[in-house]
Amino acid sequence: MIIGLTGRIAAGKGVSAEFFKTKKFEYLSLSNEVRAxxxxxxxxxxxxxxxxxxxxxxxxxxxxxxxxxxxxxIKSYSNYIIDGIRNLxxxxxxxxxxxxxxxxxxxDAPVEIRWKNVQKRGKISDPKTFEEFLSADNRDYEENxxxxxxVRECMERADYHLYxxxxxxxxxxxxxxxxxxxxxxx
Numbered sequence: 001m002i003i004g005l006t007g008r009i010a011a012g013k014g015v016s017a018e019f020f021k022t023k024k025f026e027y028l029s030l031s032n033e034v035r036a037x038x039x040x041x042x043x044x045x046x047x048x049x050x051x052x053x054x055x056x057x058x059x060x061x062x063x064x065x066x067x068x069x070x071x072x073x074i075k076s077y078s079n080y081i082i083d084g085i086r087n088l089x090x091x092x093x094x095x096x097x098x099x100x101x102x103x104x105x106x107x108d109a110p111v112e113i114r115w116k117n118v119q120k121r122g123k124i125s126d127p128k129t130f131e132e133f134l135s136a137d138n139r140d141y142e143e144n145x146x147x148x149x150x151v152r153e154c155m156e157r158a159d160y161h162l163y164x165x166x167x168x169x170x171x172x173x174x175x176x177x178x179x180x181x182x183x184x185x186x
Contacts, residue, residue, distance in 0.1 A: 001079045001080075001101050001103070001182070002074075002079070002080050002082060002094060002098045002101055002102045002103070003020060003025065003079075003080070003081050003082070003102075003103050003104075003105060003182075004081075004082045004083075004085045004090075004091070004094055004102065004103070004104045004105065005017060005081065005082065005083045005084070005085060005104075005105055005106075005107065006085040006086065006091075006104060006105070006106050006107075006151060006154040006155055006158060007105075007106050007107030007108055007151065007155060007162075008107065008108050008109065008114060008137060008140070008141060008151065008155075009114060009118065009133070009136060009137045009140055010109070010113075010114040010115070010117035010118045010121070010126075011107040011108050011109040011114055011117075011164055012107045012109060012117075012162070012164040012171050013083055013084075013107055014083075014121070015164075015168055015171055015172070016081075016105065016107060016162070016171070016175055017081050017083050019171075019172055019175045019176075019179075020079075020081040020175075020179075021081070023079075023179060024079065025078075025079045025080055025081040026078050026079065026080045026081070027080075027081050027083070028070045028073055028074070028080055028081070028082045028083070029070070029082070029083040029084045030054075030066040030067070030069075030070055030082065030083070030084035030085060030086070030090065031050070031054075031083065031084035032084070033066050033069045033070055034050050034053055034054045034057065034066065034084075035050065035125075037053060037057065038050060038053055041053075045124050045125045046124075046125055047125045047126065047127060047136045048136065048139075050125055051136070051139060051140070051148075051149060054066065054086070054087075054149075055145065055147045055148050055149070056147075058087055058089065058147035058148075059147040062089065063087050063088070063089020063090065063092075063093075063146065063147060064089045064090055064092065064093030064096075066084075066087075066090060067082075067089075067090050067093040067094055067097070068093065070082060071097065082094070085104070085154055086140065086149050086150060086151050086154060087147070087148070087149070087150045087154070088150050088153050088154060088157070089147075090154070091104060091154055091157050103159050103160070103182060104154070104157060104158045104159050104160075105158055105159070105160045105161075105162060105178065106154070106155035106158035106160070106161050106162065107162050107163075107164055108155070108161070108162070108163055108164070109163065109164040109165055110165055111134075111137075113164070113165065114133075114137070115130060115133055118133055160178050162174050162175070162178070
């Protein structure tokens with residue numbers, strides 16, 4: 001089984017990935033594929049530069065390119081959680097490869113909670129000011145390029161939608177319900 005994660009910046013995708021790791025899912029990240037390419041090319045790991053590079057990879061190699069890259073790590077006998085889905089081509093590629101084995105989850109949270117999450121986690125690529133955060137979030141969510149960030153459209157295609165407006169325990173409770181439903185269907 002392949003579970004994909006899409007959603008707004010700092011809405012709880014990392015917490016969701018950790019939840020599925022406790023269920024013996026292997027973790028893979030499309031963003032890590034972009035970071036690896038950035039390192040190879042000597043590009044600083046700032047969000048805007050990583051977004052630009054992800055767009056360039058999709059432009060040069062096709063909108064499903066990052067899925068094809070991460071797919072080289074997948075073994076048929078394991079379950080996987082794939083984080084960082086930001087383009088419809090990635091959703092379509094995962095559906096094409098895994099058909100009924102692919103489930104997409106979307107995560108959202110109030111902007112204030114997401115900004116606090118960004119400040120707490122302190123990733124190198126995270127925006128440093130609220131204005132930078134809003135700009136990066138808007139680009140991720142609203143960019144209207146074929147090869148670009150299409151988080152809104154990915155979220156609309158999701159099989160399950162989570163709204164993370166309380167605690168980690170609250171999000172984990174939502175995830176447990178979804179996980180139980182998925183397992184019952186299999």
